[in-house]
Amino acid sequence: MTATWTEPDTAASEISHEKALKIERETHKLEKRLCREVGRAIVDYNMIEEGDRVMVCMSGGKDSYGMLDILMKLQSRAPVKFTLVAVNLDQKQPGFPDHILPAYLKELGIEFHIETQDTYSIVKKNIPEGKTMCSLCSRLRRGILYRVARELKCNKLALGHHRDDMLQTFFLNMFFGGKLKGMPPKLVSDNGEFIVIRPLAYVAEKDLIRWAAHRQYPIIPCTLCGSQEHLQRKQVGEMLREWDKKYPGRLVTMFSALQNVVPTHLMDATLHDFKNIQTTGVPDADGDTAFDEEEFPEPARAAGTLPGIQVVTL
Ligand code: SF4
Numbered sequence: 001m002t003a004t005w006t007e008p009d010t011a012a013s014e015i016s017h018e019k020a021l022k023i024e025r026e027t028h029k030l031e032k033r034l035c036r037e038v039g040r041a042i043v044d045y046n047m048i049e050e051g052d053r054v055m056v057c058m059s060g061g062k063d064s065y066g067m068l069d070i071l072m073k074l075q076s077r078a079p080v081k082f083t084l085v086a087v088n089l090d091q092k093q094p095g096f097p098d099h100i101l102p103a104y105l106k107e108l109g110i111e112f113h114i115e116t117q118d119t120y121s122i123v124k125k126n127i128p129e130g131k132t133m134c135s136l137c138s139r140l141r142r143g144i145l146y147r148v149a150r151e152l153k154c155n156k157l158a159l160g161h162h163r164d165d166m167l168q169t170f171f172l173n174m175f176f177g178g179k180l181k182g183m184p185p186k187l188v189s190d191n192g193e194f195i196v197i198r199p200l201a202y203v204a205e206k207d208l209i210r211w212a213a214h215r216q217y218p219i220i221p222c223t224l225c226g227s228q229e230h231l232q233r234k235q236v237g238e239m240l241r242e243w244d245k246k247y248p249g250r251l252v253t254m255f256s257a258l259q260n261v262v263p264t265h266l267m268d269a270t271l272h273d274f275k276n277i278q279t280t281g282v283p284d285a286d287g288d289t290a291f292d293e294e295e296f297p298e299p300a301r302a303a304g305t306l307p308g309i310q311v312v313t314l
Contacts, residue, residue, distance in 0.1 A: 027214050034211060037202040038070045045186045047197040048156070052082040054197070055154035057145060058112075060088065060101055060220030062212035063160035067200055069215065071158065072110065085111045085152050089144055091137070092118035093224040100218045115148050120225060133227045142190075149194055157189065161198045163255055164205040164240060170258060171236045180266070182258055204251070262286070 042048050056071060058064045068086055075084060086108075088101045098114070105112040119140040123133045149157055161183055170182035185201040188194070200208070212219065243250045263271035264286065 030207060030210055030214070034066070034070050034203060034207060035073055038067075038199050039074055041185060041199055041201045041203075042074070042197075045197070045201075047186055047199060048078070048080065048082050050080040050082070052080075052156050053152070053154045054082060054084050054156045054158050055145075055149045055152060056084050056086045056158045057160070058086050058088040058101060058105075059160070059222065060218075061160070061222055062208055062217060062219055063162055063200060063205075065215070065217040065219070066203075066208045066211050067158060067160040068108075068110070069211075071199060072108075083111070085113065085154060087113050087115065087145070087148055087152070089119075089141055089148075090114055090116045091141065091225075092116065092120045094120070094226075095224050097220060100220055104218055113148065113152060115144060117144050119144070123225075132230065133225065134230065137225070137227075146189065146191055146193060154194070156195045156197055158197050158199055160200055162200040162203045162205050162208060164237075164251070166198075166201060166258070167240055167251060167254055168233060168236050170254075171239070172232060175236065176232055180268075202255075 048054060054071070056064070056068050058068060068084070071084055075082065086105050090096060090098050098116075102112070102114055117140075119137060122140060123137045127133045127136060145157065166183045166185075170180075173179045173181040183198065184196075186195060186197050189196050240251060266272075267274075269275065
């Protein structure tokens with residue numbers, strides 16, 4: 001064989017070796033980032049404490065797989081001792097592959113429970129064709145999961161919502177619900193019995209997508225129930241994805257806004273007693289600056305104008 005034939009092969013194998021190394025480095029960086037962000041959210045909101053028994057709610061989607069994976073990694077090095085119990089609710093949707101999660105969880109060697117309850121038939125029977133089934137379905141699911149958590153003696157419920165879900169909920173509430181309300185990283189359940197935590201609160205969805213592809217999770221499709229994705233949620237999701245593409249950094253800025261709320265500069269009289277405010281005679285940088293224009297740091301300005309909003313300079 002001549003050098004003419006061997007050289008390109010060597011070059012090609014060098015390139016593919018380089019590529020493989022690059023992918024490995026990037027994946028390692030991604031894993032470190034995921035662990036760091038989940039760890040940071042847990043610490044910032046004191047999500048997990050000594051002795052906690054955390055029920056990890058598994059839907060079979062990429063987010064819940066990622067959450068369990070990262071929580072297990074953190075568990076081995078956390079300064080506190082806690083238990084994880086993975087729970088999946090098989091709602092008997094047509095075509096639900098009920099062997100996938102038990103096989104995966106058994107292989108993982110983690111404590112788990114599969115709860116089988118045919119909520120699908122109940123929802124189908126009670127909701128007229130063409131109407132959205134989600135509110136009844138999720139109400140039934142919530143009740144069942146609370147019961148299971150009680151039976152498994154769990155005090156906390158971990159849900160796989162991520163940063164983008166939280167932003168989406170915030171905008172949905174603002175656009176359609178007339179409320180400045182998001183999705184909390186930690187809150188008491190509506191029945192007052194459990195603490196609900198969202199350890200992926202700081203994690204960007206695109207990182208979870210990449211991580212799921214790397215880990216090759218056996219994803220269970222979320223469309224088995226046949227319910228259409230909520231139109232408003234879909235629209236808001238598309239809006240956020242478009243912003244993220246056109247104006248990198250905007251989602252990060254918006255997310256930090258959720259952690260920097262200034263009630264004096266909003267209009268909710270239950271959060272700030274506007275009626276009875278008095279002058280103090282003491283200068284305060286957070287006071288009203290009257291006619292001054294608000295100044296924004298460079299990255300936010302560089303992010304450009306909002307789609308559909310024309311800025312008119314007078
Ligand atoms: S998408 Fe399907 S499974 Fe999910 S809440 Fe709606 S009806 Fe239930």
